[in-house]
Amino acid sequence: MAPTRRPSKSKYTADRGVPGAFEGETVTRRRFMTGTAHGAGALATMGFALPALAFAIGPIFNNDTLGWQTIGTPDMFPDDNYIPAVIVIAPGIGEAGNSTVYIRARNASIDTTPPTQFNRWIAISTRCAHLGCPVRWVPASERFICPCHGGVYDLQGVRVGGPPPRPLDRFFTRLHDGYVQVGARYSVNSELRAFSPRDPGEPLDGIGQYLYPSRPSVRI
Amino acid sequence: MPKLPAVPIPPRFLPQPPPPGTQRGRPRTPLEKGAEAGKSAVDWIDERTSLSGGVRWALFRKVPKGTNWFYTLGSATMIAFLNQAVTGVFLAMYYRPDAGGGAYESVRYITNDVFLGQFVRGMHKWGSSVMVILVFLHMGRTFFFGAYKYPRELNWVIGVVLLILTMTMSFTGYLLPFDQRSYWATIVGVNINGTGPLLGPYLSDFLRGGPEFSATTLSRFYSIHMLLVPGAIAAMIGAHLYLVAKLGTTAPPWLRAKPEPELVEEQL
Amino acid sequence: MNQREKEEYLREYSILKSQGKPFFPYAVAKDGLMGCLVIAIIIALSIVLGAELGPKANAATTTYTPRPEWYFFFLFELLRVIKPPNFVGLATIGVPTLAMILLFLLPFYDRGPERHPLRRPVATLTGIFVICAMAYLTYLGANAGPPTENDIPAPAAVLAQGKPAVSEFYLGRSVVAQSGCEACHLIGSNGNNGPGPELTKIGDRIPPQAIARTLVNPTEPMPSYGGSGGLPAKQFSAVVAFLSDLK
Numbered sequence: 001m002a003p004t005r006r007p008s009k010s011k012y013t014a015d016r017g018v019p020g021a022f023e024g025e026t027v028t029r030r031r032f033m034t035g036t037a038h039g040a041g042a043l044a045t046m047g048f049a050l051p052a053l054a055f056a057i058g059p060i061f062n063n064d065t066l067g068w069q070t071i072g073t074p075d076m077f078p079d080d081n082y083i084p085a086v087i088v089i090a091p092g093i094g095e096a097g098n099s100t101v102y103i104r105a106r107n108a109s110i111d112t113t114p115p116t117q118f119n120r121w122i123a124i125s126t127r128c129a130h131l132g133c134p135v136r137w138v139p140a141s142e143r144f145i146c147p148c149h150g151g152v153y154d155l156q157g158v159r160v161g162g163p164p165p166r167p168l169d170r171f172f173t174r175l176h177d178g179y180v181q182v183g184a185r186y187s188v189n190s191e192l193r194a195f196s197p198r199d200p201g202e203p204l205d206g207i208g209q210y211l212y213p214s215r216p217s218v219r220i
Numbered sequence: 221m222p223k224l225p226a227v228p229i230p231p232r233f234l235p236q237p238p239p240p241g242t243q244r245g246r247p248r249t250p251l252e253k254g255a256e257a258g259k260s261a262v263d264w265i266d267e268r269t270s271l272s273g274g275v276r277w278a279l280f281r282k283v284p285k286g287t288n289w290f291y292t293l294g295s296a297t298m299i300a301f302l303n304q305a306v307t308g309v310f311l312a313m314y315y316r317p318d319a320g321g322g323a324y325e326s327v328r329y330i331t332n333d334v335f336l337g338q339f340v341r342g343m344h345k346w347g348s349s350v351m352v353i354l355v356f357l358h359m360g361r362t363f364f365f366g367a368y369k370y371p372r373e374l375n376w377v378i379g380v381v382l383l384i385l386t387m388t389m390s391f392t393g394y395l396l397p398f399d400q401r402s403y404w405a406t407i408v409g410v411n412i413n414g415t416g417p418l419l420g421p422y423l424s425d426f427l428r429g430g431p432e433f434s435a436t437t438l439s440r441f442y443s444i445h446m447l448l449v450p451g452a453i454a455a456m457i458g459a460h461l462y463l464v465a466k467l468g469t470t471a472p473p474w475l476r477a478k479p480e481p482e483l484v485e486e487q488l
Numbered sequence: 489m490n491q492r493e494k495e496e497y498l499r500e501y502s503i504l505k506s507q508g509k510p511f512f513p514y515a516v517a518k519d520g521l522m523g524c525l526v527i528a529i530i531i532a533l534s535i536v537l538g539a540e541l542g543p544k545a546n547a548a549t550t551t552y553t554p555r556p557e558w559y560f561f562f563l564f565e566l567l568r569v570i571k572p573p574n575f576v577g578l579a580t581i582g583v584p585t586l587a588m589i590l591l592f593l594l595p596f597y598d599r600g601p602e603r604h605p606l607r608r609p610v611a612t613l614t615g616i617f618v619i620c621a622m623a624y625l626t627y628l629g630a631n632a633g634p635p636t637e638n639d640i641p642a643p644a645a646v647l648a649q650g651k652p653a654v655s656e657f658y659l660g661r662s663v664v665a666q667s668g669c670e671a672c673h674l675i676g677s678n679g680n681n682g683p684g685p686e687l688t689k690i691g692d693r694i695p696p697q698a699i700a701r702t703l704v705n706p707t708e709p710m711p712s713y714g715g716s717g718g719l720p721a722k723q724f725s726a727v728v729a730f731l732s733d734l735k
Contacts, residue, residue, distance in 0.1 A: 138668035342534030366603030404554030
């Protein structure tokens with residue numbers, strides 16, 4: 001017995017036996033009106049929701065770099081101890097937009113990263129790489145200590161204890177007209193390889209750099 | 221001279237019989253007139269809204285036997301929320317969401333200079349703690365009494381949403397005084413959001429309104445704390461209460477029903 | 489819960505409900521009294537404890553110790569006790585998200601008809617365990633002192649030795665707090681438990697000479713506090729005295 005195929009439905013409403021169908025009509029009036037009601041409602045909602053949403057998430061794609069900030073002269077910074085300096089990371093809001101960086105001169109016997117014109121001074125961010133609490137440099141034990149969840153870092157800013165998933169962030173530095181200047185922040189993995197700045201708590205080793213992608217707002 | 225018959229007066233202009241309970245012939249006292257006016261105002265509204273049925277349905281439903289003080293925790297949470305809403309509105313009359321120093325100054329002004337300022341701010345601050353405790357107690361009661369089971373599953377889900385919204389309120393409200401504690405708690409909180417894989421970094425950019433804590437961050441938190449979440453909480457409380465009235469509050473789980481004796485089938 | 493159990497419950501509930509009292513005014517009166525109590529507590533807290541305002545936000549600080557509001561202490565402590573860096577995401581996102589999902593779906597995986605807490609031992613014990621765990625974490629979080637301070641009082645044995653011993657104890661304590669020892673050692677309620685051993689009772693275990701030796705020639709990764717680059721002699725002996733007094 002040959003397989004019986006259901007006859008394909010006609011696209012004309014008249015052929016399908018819809019009551020009151022017009023000749024050549026493919027969409028019933030009821031269906032058309034239902035679609036119009038849904039469509040018009042969705043369109044009107046999108047009309048205000050989409051611009052508002054885009055307006056709110058706009059800053060994610062905005063990249064405002066702050067440029068270089070002068071923090072002192074080269075003779076201020078020894079190569080075996082850190083000197084704090086305050087820089088601006090968010091302009092216009094006073095003290096709440098500042099941040100402290102710890103700076104020392106590059107020391108060839110400790111710093112193994114290849115020397116460039118941007119790391120003649122090592123500038124370490126005071127934001128803990130765990131969740132962003134303010135770390136403090138303690139010269140006696142040569143450790144950066146975080147007061148929140150127990151993060152401890154050595155002279156290089158590499159984790160020696162506690163939960164931080166990567167070393168402390170660093171800043172580019174340069175010599176300009178005889179002054180030391182601090183530039184953009186960058187993050188490093190446990191081998192001190194530089195990455196675009198990440199937020200605290202985001203590991204950069206192994207799969208971490210792909211799980212926590214860099215953001216267009218601070219990509220360098 | 222024959223008298224002309226009196227003109228017939230339409231019935232509605234005839235003197236009305238006095239309402240039951242009043243003495244015939246005595247003019248109504250002002251108190252009775254006032255009560256009358258109140259009744260007619262309620263009637264006027266009810267004629268146009270038909271609300272009385274709903275009010276009667278919500279108020280005069282029965283609560284099961286054995287309802288005890290544990291069952292007041294939900295309404296206590298709502299009282300705490302109302303306290304937060306009212307004190308919050310009045311705090312907003314003095315508060316300025318300006319990260320450049322205005323926010324801290326305005327809170328300092330509320331605390332030190334405004335009449336009853338520290339008291340109202342204290343009520344808002346401690347009200348949040350009390351509300352969080354009550355939310356957890358209410359949830360604990362629901363959990364241990366098994367009150368989340370059929371047919372009240374949806375109300376449990378709405379309750380968990382309310383718990384999350386309450387925690388969001390306390391997190392966003394935390395930043396507003398803009399002191400050290402506020403600032404660092406926000407930094408840590410936003411970074412906690414940022415540790416979610418793939419989307420986390422963008423979420424924290426969204427919360428901050430940029431890659432670093434900036435002037436926009438405070439405005440964002442203010443808007444979320446003042447407008448977005450309170451509206452959502454009010455709507456969710458409405459849904460929660462509707463379901464409570466519809467499904468009824470549970471009886472304590474140790475209570476067994478004894479059917480009315482006349483309804484028990486005789487054993488033959 | 490199958491259909492029969494659902495209907496049984498509804499029948500049982502309708503009987504209990506019909507035997508109850510109207511919501512207004514009986515339940516509302518209780519609710520109202522409870523509301524009065526809640527507001528009275530809030531007013532009392534506001535009057536007694538007030539609303540403190542800390543120092544203005546300063547993002548450049550390196551001395552401030554951030555602490556959350558008390559009802560987030562359990563989360564804060566969770567972040568402290570989960571130490572391995574690879575598990576940071578677990579503490580920040582993993583555990584809270586899992587807890588929220590379990591909470592949301594509770595009525596959908598716990599579908600048994602039983603409601604009495606004593607006849608649902610798993611649910612009741614889990615609930616009690618979660619409450620105890622949160623209370624314990626809150627307690628730990630509330631007592632977590634910053635690793636840059638120390639508030640251990642001088643023990644009676646030191647007080648008995650007179651003023652010089654007491655002042656040396658306190659000098660040693662402040663040097664220990666400022667030298668970053670508590671970054672790796674727990675001393676009393678201050679400091680981090682690890683990577684170094686806890687020092688709260690170190691005087692019981694090691695004699696002063698051994699403490700001094702360890703401070704000069706420590707095992708990696710602890711840095712040396714003695715010799716030419718280390719602490720001055722007075723501070724060094726105060727640290728040794730302080731640590732050996734911890735019993």
